[in-house]
Amino acid sequence: MIAADAIVKCLEAEGVEYVFGYPGVAICPFYDSILNTNIKTILVRQEQNAAHEASGYARISGKVGVAVVTSGPGATNLITGIATAFADSIPLVCITGQVDSNLMGSDVFQEVDVSGACESFVKFSYIVRKASDVPRIMKEAFHIASTGRKGPVLIDIPIDVQKAEIRKFAYPETVSIRTYKPTVTGHAVQIKRVIKELQKAKRPIICVGGGVHLSSGAREEVRRFVEEKDIPVVCTMMGLGVLPTNHFLFYGMVGNNGQAYGNRAMNDADMIIMVGARVADRSFSQPDLITENKVLVHIDVDPAEIGKNAGPTIPLVGDIKHVFEEFNKAEISADHSLWIDKLDGYKDDTQNASRRKRHMYSSTMTEEEINALTVNPEIFIKRLSRAMNDNAVYVADVGQNQLWSCANCVIKENGRFLTSGGMGTMGYSVPAALGAKLAAPDRQVVAVCGDGGFQMTMMELATMKQYKVPVKIVVLRNNVLGLVRQYQHFTYQDRYSVIDLGDSIPDFKLLADAYGIRYLQIAAVEDMDSGIEDFLSDDEATLLEVIIDPKLVV
């Protein structure tokens, strides 16, 4: 057996279902060995998408996503995907081929120091020097990627090592990395302190982040806790979907792109429990404020996140599921009904207040009049997501479409909302949706992107066609890079620079035809409902183009 066979055996032992990747000479031993197994390979059309597809797959399956590409340009193309996964703590194992180990360091054809390049945005990386190390390294890589704070692990393996013989193959049953032992169980004393504070709190609120989705089973525990203890919940962008959006305790997303009533709720609270959230700039532009006159509890599996941006009153390191299991055992008798009534009032205030004018060209028309003329993407997203299945997966891209999605997407009981939150990688939605659909073929998966992001990854339509992955894609078309345009409108007084996609956008109908994908268009307001119904009527790959006004601001 050669090392490449051993890698494949390890993937089998880890229960890997799909490998997303792109071959090249330096990874050919691996792609030869994989023919001997039932692991399915997905040939992406550009390596970045291999990591995004593995990411979408990982987030929906709860397993580790696997991407395998060749050396040099294959490896560097993968990098954006790795960084995107790192920013959102998505568990990936990325394997890159490498030139012959005797030639490493001499700048030969397709050689690049990928482990050096990725140093600061992988959880760990390996360069495999000996074939006999393969089983241990594979076991460790999957372990590191999927435990503690999850993240991508890179394995760079020279072609001669892949081809080297392994005399005896045994996949290790356990991992022993003496330097890596993440804390999973929350400290009992700290848990007691939280319960005690919660008993005293008059206006508690829980802010959930992406960590709740990453800790297996945590969502149910958190939900049970807030429902039994009657505690209102807000979320960060990554925490969307922890509670369904219509949940009676859900008060929206916080941050400068969030709901005003969510931020107001945070400001008014006397106790904030941050759960699996980084307290990063987009959610908390002034982290100092959330510690002022409040009890701040910060729960995270990564101790380095606690106190990084805001100093908590009670730090609590541990896995969210475990911590909330402990919380759920506690007896708390506190009545929060006055506080909840107040928050409901905030919600009503916001919804009744006159909204910010969203169209810049008209000072005479009312919002209603404008909405009657052009498709309002916010209304469209509300209606689309409302029409989606109970357990549908909504994948938002990056840009205005992401912000409209966050604010308006209806997430149902078992629904999921995926997006590239930390990195904000344009083009994430289509490949991530593809990976998500492979992880859950029975679920409806809808990617919503702009015409800029879509053109970054529209080559994946070929992958969708080849492997018959029926992803639904919505392209909100406005012929501009809307969020940059909006920024230039406000910050540079309408000096628009390099944001016009102009008339060079391909005819999306012809494009869909070229890939054999069903095409629909919504251009007029009156077509919105019938278009959405048609779009979701089957389980076929469909491209829905929605024409929106380029002057809209979020």
Next chain:
Amino acid sequence: MSEVTNKKVFQILVDNNSGVLSRISGLFSRRGYNIESITAGVTAEPTITRITVVTSGDNDIMEQIEKQVGKLVDVRDIHELKPEESVFRELAMIKVRATADQRENVIALANIFRGNIIDVSNESLMIEVTGNSGKVDAFLKLVSGYEILELARTGVAGLGRGTKNVIYLDKLI
């Protein structure tokens, strides 16, 4: 955020993997932490390396350094070597221009600091001084009256005093 800037010495025990020093120094540079000196060398257990970093910053930064470094997969242990509980040493090699008539004076200075003369030529002397950074600094100040041709400092190595904080390597393996 606290405004107090202070200096701390961290002792880091790491697995002697390839690239481990660059992982640590890289983390310091990209997160904007200062490194005043960094030294590394294997311990009595050949698979474990001891790294001593002298760094400065406010208390929040110090806390982050400890957490972020501690999070690296290669890192076994990081803790502060508190000055009152630790011994620090640094070695400096100083090459001074000294003609025959100046030689006596330079040697006398070196003797006061228990330095050794480790190389002599017609025009120069090389002195080896060992001690904590303050002692090395003081010696350099004294000999600065002469022309310093070349200077090499190793950076700080340190160990905690007594047996209280000993990390037994055989328990790490």
